[in-house]
Amino acid sequence: MSQPAYAPDSRDGTGLLGPGQTSITVPGQAWAQLRYKDYVLLTGHRQLVNQGWVNPQDNRMIPNTFEGVTVTGDVGPVEYRRALSDDWRLRFDVQLFDLQSVGSQLLGPISTWNVGARAEVGWRGLAFFAMVSATGADAGIRSPYGAFPGYISLIAADFNLANEKAWEIGASYDGGGTTVPAPRVPGLWTTFLYAEGFSIKAQAQNVPVGKSREADLFTIYRPPTLPGFQFRFLASMIQQEPQSRLFYDFRIIMDYELPLF
Numbered sequence: 001m002s003q004p005a006y007a008p009d010s011r012d013g014t015g016l017l018g019p020g021q022t023s024i025t026v027p028g029q030a031w032a033q034l035r036y037k038d039y040v041l042l043t044g045h046r047q048l049v050n051q052g053w054v055n056p057q058d059n060r061m062i063p064n065t066f067e068g069v070t071v072t073g074d075v076g077p078v079e080y081r082r083a084l085s086d087d088w089r090l091r092f093d094v095q096l097f098d099l100q101s102v103g104s105q106l107l108g109p110i111s112t113w114n115v116g117a118r119a120e121v122g123w124r125g126l127a128f129f130a131m132v133s134a135t136g137a138d139a140g141i142r143s144p145y146g147a148f149p150g151y152i153s154l155i156a157a158d159f160n161l162a163n164e165k166a167w168e169i170g171a172s173y174d175g176g177g178t179t180v181p182a183p184r185v186p187g188l189w190t191t192f193l194y195a196e197g198f199s200i201k202a203q204a205q206n207v208p209v210g211k212s213r214e215a216d217l218f219t220i221y222r223p224p225t226l227p228g229f230q231f232r233f234l235a236s237m238i239q240q241e242p243q244s245r246l247f248y249d250f251r252i253i254m255d256y257e258l259p260l261f
Contacts, residue, residue, distance in 0.1 A: 001025040002062050028065055040073040055146035064146055093118040095151065099141060107144065112136035114160055116151040125177020130169050137163040137201060152195055154214045155236040156249060159197040161209075168195035187222040210241025228257035 007021040018024050027046065034042040046067050048056055056063035083089045094117045101110040116133035131151040135141060141148060141160035148158040152168045159166035173179065175188030193216040200209035219233040234251040 024062060026062070028062075038074070040071060042069070042071050044069045052149050053143055053146055055149070057147040066145075087124050089120075089122045091118075091120040091122075093151070097141065097150070099139075107142055110139050110142060112139040112141060112162070114141050114150060118151045123179070125174030125179040127172045128170070129172075130167070131195075132167045133159065133165070135160045135162065135164045140164070154193055154195055154216050155234055155251075156238050156247075157195075157197070157212060157214055159195055159212070161197070161200045163199055163201040164197045165199045166195055166197040168193060170194065185221075186224050189218075189220045191218040192216070193218075212241070213239045228259070230255040 002017055002024040004017055004021055004023060007017060009021060012019070012021050029046055029048060031043050031045045031047040033044075036042075046065050047070065048063065049066050049068075049070060050056055051070075054066065056065075095115070097114040099110055099112050099114070101107060113136040114133060116131060118129060118131045120127055120129040122128075133150060133152045140162045141150070141158070143149075143158075147153060148160060150158065150160060152159045152166050154168075159168075170191060170193040172189065172191040175190065176184055176186030193214075195214050197212045200212070201207070202209050215237045217233075217235045221231040223229060230253075232251070232253040232255075234249075234253070236249040238247045238249070239245070
């Protein structure tokens with residue numbers, strides 16, 4: 001459920017509550033599972049799914065759940081990584097999405113694509129990374145069943161509008177790692193991201209749109225002494241040309257999973 005604590009009518013539309021700032025109460029998960037050895041797990045009815053474009057989108061107050069049947073299993077390793085040394089690591093990734101409407105085209109006719117690349121270098125618990133992406137000019141990317149799984153996806157924007165080109169840099173730090181001798185905070189993880197998008201085209205008006213910029217700060221704390229508890233602080237700063245004004249977004253999310261059995 002999601003209940004309003006402070007929800008003035010003028011602040012509607014956040015997606016944290018229902019239309020008109022009304023509360024949300026809905027059954028979340030109700031499923032049954034059948035396992036065959038360690039190879040296949042069959043799950044049926046209402047469940048969490050975290051597979052690419054179908055995912056919980058857990059930046060919202062209530063995660064997405066789906067009704068259906070899923071089959072998962074392990075078929076062996078398919079990704080190759082190699083550490084440069086005990087302390088250093090290097091990683092490169094590329095991705096390509098082709099998005100086409102099919103069948104009844106319930107979301108309207110869509111034909112577009114998105115391509116991205118990512119590079120990361122890490123030293124102990126510290127990592128630096130950079131990403132670039134480009135989206136097709138005919139339409140922006142739509143992801144109605146979860147968060148966009150692209151490399152450049154921040155709190156407020158996914159930087160995947162029609163004809164949009166984007167770049168991002170960032171750094172992350174594991175407070176419980178061996179980067180520095182002390183102090184260490186096991187379970188603490190902090191990430192900073194900055195991204196810019198440009199060459200955006202307003203599809204309906206066929207006119208260019210100014211640059212968009214976003215800076216995000218994520219802090220996640222999972223104390224080892226309190227299993228199931230998670231504290232998240234999310235902050236973002238957004239600017240859209242030609243406006244010079246900065247917009248801010250702050251979120252504090254606390255989760256605590258209680259074992260029933």
